[in-house]
Amino acid sequence: xxxxxxxxxxxxxxxxxxxxxxxxxxxxxxxxxxxxxxxxxxxxxxxxxxxxxxxxxxxxxxxxxxxxxxxxxxxxxxxxxxxxxxxxxxxxxxxxxxxxxxxxxxxxxxxxxxxxxxxxxxxxxxxxxxxxxxxxxxxxxxxxxxxxxxxxxxxxxxxxxxxxxxxxxxxxxxxxxxxxxxxxxxxxxxxxxxxxxxxxxxxxxxxxxxxxxxxxxxxxxxxxxxxxxxxxx
Amino acid sequence: xxxxxxxxxxxxxxxxxxxxxxxxxxxxxxxxxxxxxxxxxxxxxxxxxxxxxxxxxxxxxxxxxxxxxxxxxxxxxxxxxxxxxxxxxxxxxxxxxxxxxxxxxxxxxxxxxxxxxxxxxxxxxxxxxxxxxxxxxxxxxxxxxxxxxxxxxxxxxxxxxxxxxxxxxxxxxxxxxxxxxxxxxxxxxxxxxxxxxxxxxxxxxxxxxxxxx
Ligand SMILES: Nc1ncnc2c1ncn2[C@@H]1O[C@H](COP(=O)(O)OP(=O)(O)O)[C@@H](O)[C@H]1O
Ligand SMILES: [Mg+2]
Numbered sequence: 001x002x003x004x005x006x007x008x009x010x011x012x013x014x015x016x017x018x019x020x021x022x023x024x025x026x027x028x029x030x031x032x033x034x035x036x037x038x039x040x041x042x043x044x045x046x047x048x049x050x051x052x053x054x055x056x057x058x059x060x061x062x063x064x065x066x067x068x069x070x071x072x073x074x075x076x077x078x079x080x081x082x083x084x085x086x087x088x089x090x091x092x093x094x095x096x097x098x099x100x101x102x103x104x105x106x107x108x109x110x111x112x113x114x115x116x117x118x119x120x121x122x123x124x125x126x127x128x129x130x131x132x133x134x135x136x137x138x139x140x141x142x143x144x145x146x147x148x149x150x151x152x153x154x155x156x157x158x159x160x161x162x163x164x165x166x167x168x169x170x171x172x173x174x175x176x177x178x179x180x181x182x183x184x185x186x187x188x189x190x191x192x193x194x195x196x197x198x199x200x201x202x203x204x205x206x207x208x209x210x211x212x213x214x215x216x217x218x219x220x221x222x223x224x225x226x227x228x229x230x231x232x233x
Numbered sequence: 234x235x236x237x238x239x240x241x242x243x244x245x246x247x248x249x250x251x252x253x254x255x256x257x258x259x260x261x262x263x264x265x266x267x268x269x270x271x272x273x274x275x276x277x278x279x280x281x282x283x284x285x286x287x288x289x290x291x292x293x294x295x296x297x298x299x300x301x302x303x304x305x306x307x308x309x310x311x312x313x314x315x316x317x318x319x320x321x322x323x324x325x326x327x328x329x330x331x332x333x334x335x336x337x338x339x340x341x342x343x344x345x346x347x348x349x350x351x352x353x354x355x356x357x358x359x360x361x362x363x364x365x366x367x368x369x370x371x372x373x374x375x376x377x378x379x380x381x382x383x384x385x386x387x388x389x390x391x392x393x394x395x396x397x398x399x400x401x402x403x404x405x406x407x408x409x410x411x412x413x414x415x416x417x418x419x420x421x422x423x424x425x426x427x428x429x430x431x432x433x434x435x436x437x438x439x440x441x442x443x444x445x446x
Contacts, residue, residue: 128311129311129313131289131307131311132307132311132313134289135287135289135305135307135311136324136325136328136329137328137329138328142328146313146324146328147313150313150315151313151315153315228314228315228356228358
C-alpha cells in the first residue's frame with residue numbers, strides 16, 4: 001500500500017509493483033539465484049571468519065590477562081573503523097574482481113558484535129561457576145572446557161542472529177564497491193544504468209532474503225540452543 | 234581409623250572481609266562419625282565458616298585442620314543447566330579424579346537413598362528445587378567424602394521433603410560412617426540430625442555449644 005502510494009506520488013523516481021515484477025522477470029531466475037548465492041556465501045564466510053576469531057579471542061583472553069588487554073584494544077580499533085574504509089581499502093588491496101573484500105568487510109563488521117556478547121557471557125559464567133570450579137578443584141582450562149564454552153552457546157546463538165543479519169546488510173554494501181557479483185553489486189549496477197525497476201527488484205530480493213534467513217535458519221538455531229533453559233514441569 | 238578422634242579442628246579462627254570482622258576467634262572440634270549442627274542468624278558467617286573448613290576460603294588467622302576428604306554442599310545449588318543431573322554428578326567425579334566405575338556405584342546406592350533415581354536423566358530446569366538440592370548432595374557424595382559439609386540444605390523445601398532428606402542424611406551418617414557438619418538459620422531443622430548443636434552469634438560471630446540435655 002505504502003509502496004503503491006509512493007509510486008503514485010513520485011512517479012518519476014519510484015517504479016510501482018507491476019513494473020518491478022516485470023523487471024524481476026527480465027533479470028531472470030538464474031541471475032537472481034546467482035546473486036543471492038554470492039551474497040549468502042560472502043555473508044556466511046565473513047561471519048564464519050569473525051566467529052573463529054572471536055572464539056579464539058575469548059579463549060586466549062580467558063587464559064591470559066595480557067592477551068585479554070590486547071583483544072580489547074583490537075576490538076576498539078576494529079569498531080572505530082568505518083565499514084566504508086574497510087571496503088575501499090580492501091578493494092584497493094585485492095582488486096575489484098576479488099571475492100575477499102566483501103568477506104573480510106563482513107568479518108570486520110561482525111567480529112565486534114560477537115566478541116562483546118561472548119565477553120559478557122564469559123564474565124557472567126565465570127561469576128556463576130567460580131564457586132563450583134573451586135569446589136571441584138577445576139583448573140582454568142577445565143573451567144573453560146566444561147563450564148564456559150558449553151555455557152556460551154546460547155549467547156553465541158543470540159549474537160549470531162544479530163551478526164548474520166548485519167553480515168547480509170554489510171555484504172551488499174561491500175559488494176557495491178567491487179565487481180565480484182552479489183545482490184549489492186547488481187543493485188548498484190542497475191542504479192548506474194538508470195534502471196530504476198531493477199534497483200527495486202534487487203532491493204525486494206534483498207529484503208525477502210533477510211526475512212527468509214532469519215525465519216528459516218536463525219530463529220530455529222537459537223531455539224535449539226536454548227532448549228535446556230525451558231522448564232517442562 | 235576409629236570413631237571418636239577429631240577430624241575437624243578449628244582453633245582461634247578469625248576471618249575478616251575488607252577489614253570487617255566476620256568470624257571472631259572461633260574454636261570448634263568435630264569427632265569422626267559425629268553429626269553436628271551450627272545455627273545462627275543470616276549474615277552471621279555460617280557459610281564463611283563452612284567454606285573455610287572446605288578449603289575454599291582462607292582464614293585471616295588461626296588454625297584449621299581437616300583430616301580426611303571433604304564434600305561440600307553449597308547454599309545455592311550449582312548445577313550446570315545443559316547437563317542432566319547424572320551428567321553433573323559424573324563431571325564432578327571426573328574433575329576430582331574419581332574413576333567412573335566407582336562414581337556409578339555411588340550414584341546407584343545414593344540415588345536410591347535420596348529417592349533421586351527417576352530424575353537422574355533430567356536437566357536441572359526440569360526438576361523441583363528439592364530434587365536439585367538432592368542432586369547437589371549426590372554431587373558431593375560421589376567424591377567419596379569422609380566429612381560432609383551441608384550449607385542450609387533444607388532452606389526452601391517443603392516439610393515432607395525436609396523430613397525425607399533428614400532421614401536420608403541420618404542413614405548416610407550411620408551406615409557410611411560419615412562425619413557431618415550442617416549449618417542453618419533455623420535451629421529446629423538441625424535438631425533431629427545433630428548430636429551436638431552450636432550457635433553462631435550475630436556478626437562478628439562467636440561460637441558456643443548449646444546444652445541439649
Ligand atoms: N566474599 C565476600 N566478600 C565480602 N564480604 C563477605 C563475603 N562473603 C561473606 N561476606 C560477609 O560476611 C558475613 C557473613 O556471611 P555468610 O558467611 O554468608 O553468612 P551466613 O551464611 O551466616 O548467612 C556477611 O556480612 C557477608 O556480607
Ligand atoms: Mg549462608
